[in-house]
Amino acid sequence: MIIGVGIDVIEVERLARDLAKKAGVIQELFAAKEIAYCRRKRYPSQHFAARFCAKEALFKALGSGKRGKMSWQDVQILNNDVGLPFVKLRGATKEQARRLGVNRIHVTLSHTRQMAAACVIMETEDWQK
Helix, strand or coil: CEEEEEEEEEEHHHHHHHHHHCCCHHHHHCCHHHHHHHHCCCCHHHHHHHHHHHHHHHHHHCCCCCCCCCCHHHEEEEECCCCCEEEEECHHHHHHHHHHCCCEEEEEEEECCCEEEEEEEEECCCCCC
């Protein structure tokens, strides 16, 4: 059963400017694996923007937004061996998802030169089983 849906969109250039002008913000928003992945790409800003959107979408899907002890580092957007993105949670964000009964998270990313977007869907086991 779906228990949460979130979507977010951002202008790639806006995030690129913020990352460039604020020292340390990239390490605040992204884990080392995310940073390494994005920097290997031809257009890193597009990949950073898509991952940022996914994190925002995830907080929206939780129904609470990012609050309390939840942090950007609690949410990692990684890729499996064939390139499919997946979400790895930890800390307070993982605990909130557990309290809601989340047992599966779907994430999709999209980007162009100008825009990035992401959608997150959270599921729990079907209560009718």
